Amino acid sequence: MQQEFASRLLESAVTELSRLPGIGRKTALRLALHILRSDESVGVALGEAVINMRKGVTYCRECHNISETELCPVCADGRRDRRTVCVVETVKDVMSFENTGQYDGLYHVLGGVIAPMDGIGPEQIEIESLVRRVASGGVDEVILALGATMEGETTNFYIYRRLAPYTDVKITQLARGVSVGNEIEYTDEITLGRSLVNRTLFSDSIKR
């Protein structure tokens, strides 16, 4: 879409906005015109928030979660169970697990999964640092919490093999089963099979 802009400042804002994922030039123009119509303070606050975030946010030295300090709030929290490490793909997954309110251990953010088709091997993601973390001791359990996809399973298996030498560390993975709220009719057969094999006591579920 060729566009005649009356303002180079507008054009440059549209260009930068359209670099964001899922935002084309048409949407970027709509956003920019909205910012122009809003109060000046709103546009300035947006710009400053983006700059401050990009400059101020870094990654946790220990678990690679995003953080404003060397250690993220989870790793720095003395009340968390330091013997359990949950391995996740992204920082978004950390937020999801935190929102469940069911987990009080630490995390390890891989920053991706092994995907040979996309050229992502074990060395492109934070697997070495996980192995070092386990090797240095103090970890009793590693929970593999990657997506139930081909790449997720591959990565799970790779990590499982790499951690095999540490025989006193328990390696677990998330339960597979019927999603809460889902109809049996719409659940795929592999999931259904697993949910049958790994069935749990009904009395356990009503106790909660």
Add this chain to the structure above:
Amino acid sequence: MQQEFASRLLESAVTELSRLPGIGRKTALRLALHILRSDESVGVALGEAVINMRKGVTYCRECHNISETELCPVCADGRRDRRTVCVVETVKDVMSFENTGQYDGLYHVLGGVIAPMDGIGPEQIEIESLVRRVASGGVDEVILALGATMEGETTNFYIYRRLAPYTDVKITQLARGVSVGNEIEYTDEITLGRSLVNRTLFSDSIKR
């Protein structure tokens, strides 16, 4: 959606991004995490472009198009036909007409259309300044180029009445007809009727 953020800077960027139209908190988080993953210069460029645009862009004194100077590039261009004024709803419409390459007159941006249901009357949009512009002379033709909606037609008619005293000024409106590329089958009957009444010489169309 309740969210546990590991960083207040991230949270604040998500909040500001989610003020944009059509961007919810989930999308805002996805955009923010993308900015964090990108090079620092990309995030800073985005923030600065937004701030510079919001601070530097103003509105043309004459036609209310966006501009970085007192007069917008169109009004300031000595080669444009100053005797023709095209009345449009938004600055986006100016861009659309400029992109046709078929218009060399000036514009007048109303900044909206009369919409009593939304509480927008003639005094909320730039109609008085249009009347003043015509009254001060030098205008031969006013083209009403608002959308073919109820509100657009109402506004057209209101402007037509307000400009009636200036009998030497020709008031025209955009041709209504079948959109280029559209099937007759999918064209509504009112448009079809108008396109029949206002039919043009075929020989005129093949000359272009």
